[in-house]
Amino acid sequence: MQRNLTRTEWAALEKAERPLYAGDPGCHGYTDVNRRDESELAGAMWEQAEQHSVDYVEDTNDQLDPEDAEMDRLVTEEVAARVAYALAVLAFGKEFAAEGEHERSRLRAAGYDV
Numbered sequence: 001m002q003r004n005l006t007r008t009e010w011a012a013l014e015k016a017e018r019p020l021y022a023g024d025p026g027c028h029g030y031t032d033v034n035r036r037d038e039s040e041l042a043g044a045m046w047e048q049a050e051q052h053s054v055d056y057v058e059d060t061n062d063q064l065d066p067e068d069a070e071m072d073r074l075v076t077e078e079v080a081a082r083v084a085y086a087l088a089v090l091a092f093g094k095e096f097a098a099e100g101e102h103e104r105s106r107l108r109a110a111g112y113d114v
Contacts, residue, residue, distance in 0.1 A: 002040035009046055010036040012080035019110040020088050030087040042083060049082040050075070 005013065010031065017029030030042060057074045058064075064071045089096050 003043040003047075004037055004039045005043050005046060007036065008076065009080070010039065012076045013042065013084055016077070016080035016084035017088075020084055027092070029084065030091070042087065045083045045086055046079055049079045049086070053078040053082060 014029070014031040017031055021027040021029055030039075034042075054075055057071065057078050058066055061071065061074060064074075
């Protein structure tokens with residue numbers, strides 16, 4: 001059985017989606033059109049992305065203790081950015097992916113490490 005996102009994960013996903021859709025008010029993110037208590041797809045994607053993000057964040061922040069709360073925050077933000085982008089590609093297709101470098105630049109400008 002898939003799980004729904006937690007409140008913290010949902011909030012992080014909402015935040016990560018904002019820069020993706022800021023330039024096009026007609027586009028809506030996953031969190032705009034779905035409910036947290038029915039977020040099994042995002043939950044499955046979250047679990048998959050988290051497996052890869054933990055190692056990435058630990059490798060790029062080796063000055064932090066893996067048990068540090070700051071590390072948890074960084075992992076949550078990294079996972080949210082990956083899930084937001086993946087959901088956008090699913091929703092809007094290869095055209096969105098073709099703009100990938102532009103979108104990654106926007107995410108970096110918003111403070112995400114992508």
